[in-house]
Amino acid sequence: MNIGLRVLLGYFLIVALAALLVTKVFVEQVKPGVRQAMEGTLIDTANTLAELATDDMLAGRIADGAFAQRVRAVQAREVGADISGFSKERSGFRVTVADARGIVVFDSEDRDVGRDNSRWNDVYRTLRGQYGARSTRSDPDDPDSTVMHVAAPIYGKDGDASGRIVGVLSVAKPNSAMAPFIARSQNIVARWGFVLMGVALLVGVMAAWWLSRQLGALRRYADAVTAGERAAQPAAAGEFGDLGRALHDMREKLEGKQYVEQYVHALTHELKSPLAAIRGAAELLEQPLPEADRQRFVASIAAQGERMAQMVDKLLALAAVEHRQRIEQPMRIDAFSLLHDAVQAVAQRAEAEGIEIMVDASPDAVLSGDAFLLRQALVNLLDNALDFAPRGSTVEVGASSVGDAIRFEVADHGAGVPDYARERVFERFYSLPRPDGGSRSSGLGLPFVAQVAELHGGRAELREREGGGTVAVLLLPA
Known part of the structure; x- marks a missing residue:
């Protein structure tokens, strides 16, 4: 596996893990975040309605008084709202009121009137002066049927009831009402997570390709130098360019040294024969010789001298060509x-x-x-x-x-x-x-x-x- 592919895999693995981690955190935080926002809204609603229900509760007409009529009118009202692409036709919350014993005395949907809710967490804790809330399945077999209940106390006033909790008003809203918003947010986060991974992969591929290309050029240059072939200095930028220039300079210095050594050795070897012939002819010319022999030896010296001159000239020409790269x-x-x-x-x-x-x-x-x-x-x-x-x-x-x-x-x-x-x-x-x-x-x-x-x-x-x-x-x- 080449270095470019290893860099790509390592880079993409890190980015993929980071993207998955970020996506997981965002997705897991969307649902509780939306529900926390909904719970905060229900708290405000419950406390507001508890104040509005106080007079009817103390007067004993909570089940059919003005408060009950207004709550039922709210639920019957057509809202016709468009919330970020999701339509809302009617009010989606349910209101129940329990007395000081926890017995339901009012239910906006008329389902649980008379039921003992004193053991439910929202009523139980509120009657004891604490914040009460719960999330309960309306269908025990359906995990998506949970309903959030948030309660607020109804305080007595005037006379012996002053300062006492005389009832509990609970506002209930199905968590499924937030499901479309939660799903859309999760889908958006997941989709952008995949986009991030795709962009990261593309950037990684380009970076790996560039790195592999630069290293490949340097490797091919080094292989060509090793094989004794002509090769131009690889064109690169930044540190790779500096490395290419360093390799080229090193090559020229090493090749120059080897080149001189090889040529000196070769030239010395090739010049031995003509020098030996010249030396032999010169020694013979020192002695008295017939004119014909003297002319023959002089011609031999001239021929060998010309041969050495041609050899040096051609060797210099060959060296000049071999040293050129282009x-x-x-x-x-x-x-x-x-x-x-x-x-x-x-x-x-x-x-x-x-x-x-x-x-x-x-x-x-x-x-x-x-x-x-x-x-x-x-x-x-x-x-x-x-x-x-x-x-x-x-x-x-x-x-x-x-x-x-x-x-x-x-x-x-x-x-x-x-x-x-x-x-x-x-x-x-x-x-x-x-x-x-x-x-x-x-x-x-x-x-x-x-x-x-x-x-x-x-x-x-x-x-x-x-x-x-x-x-x-x-x-x-x-």
Whole structure:
């Protein structure tokens, strides 16, 4: 499991737990909160009605007096109210009045008159001067049938009844009356909880994707560096950008050190042979020699010196190409003109060796890149072909569009590349003996071509030619 997915799961788990906790707390608090608000309203209602019922209670006409008539009139009244989308047609509370013994003497619904309510908590506690309330099921088998009862004392006044509790007025209201409001509030809280989780998931996915993308770019860059491939510094922002720059700087310093060590070692190894030849020829020249031998040794010293100079020049050119990560300012290049310039660079040598160069280039072949490097790569391929082409033969050069690529070919009629060497010809300092018995090349020309091709996003290869010879191919993006 990658780090992006782990971060996403951890983040979403925390947010989901927080959302569930908050939602649970809100949902669980909605119902008691609404009921507490309803209880507060019933307390005010009960105490108000208790004061209004006092005169009829003391006069003994609580069951059919003015108070009873007004209460029944309230229950019969059509309210026609719209409360936040819920309609209310009639009053929803019930009023009962019990005397000092707890016996019901008035019931607005005429159901419990004469019943002993002295053991019910609302009446029992109120008769003892305490706050009395209860919530009781109207149907013992239905948990949703609870009714809240809130009581208020009716005090006596005038004469011996003054200061005494002479009755209890209870206001009852079904809890189911609040159920629609409670359900709607719970649904709203739950719905927004899911919205919060969805938004959190989306933010988490985006954050995880961004984090995974940044780390992935750094990982691919590190893998490319480990594999010795060309790779541009990953584009990133913030700390990831700083880390990318640090990796890039570290890579350049480490590669520079290793590069110098490798090249010094390789150059030292390759220079041993020409230096030994020069030293041997110089020692022989110190002695009296025939003129012919002296000229031969002088020519050998000059040839080996030229070989060392070419080796150093080509090694420096190869190092410059290998150290580059990309083409900074690519230019639009006409393939025909590029090929023509490369042919002109070797035309004098080809003429001296009696080799004809035939050019066949498509006029509409265009590519983008570094013209100087590409010209040098083609010159190296032509030099290589001239080294192996028989005297009086033809070297064929071509450039054509192949799909979304430009294909350069340099073909000779020489002996071809042996099978054992075909996989190694692009290795640094690897060289084959020349057909005429001449000294080997520096072994840096084809590696230079391969590096230029890779720098342009293409590739170089050698393949056997039908009828004998070798075809060098340089395939580059158009």
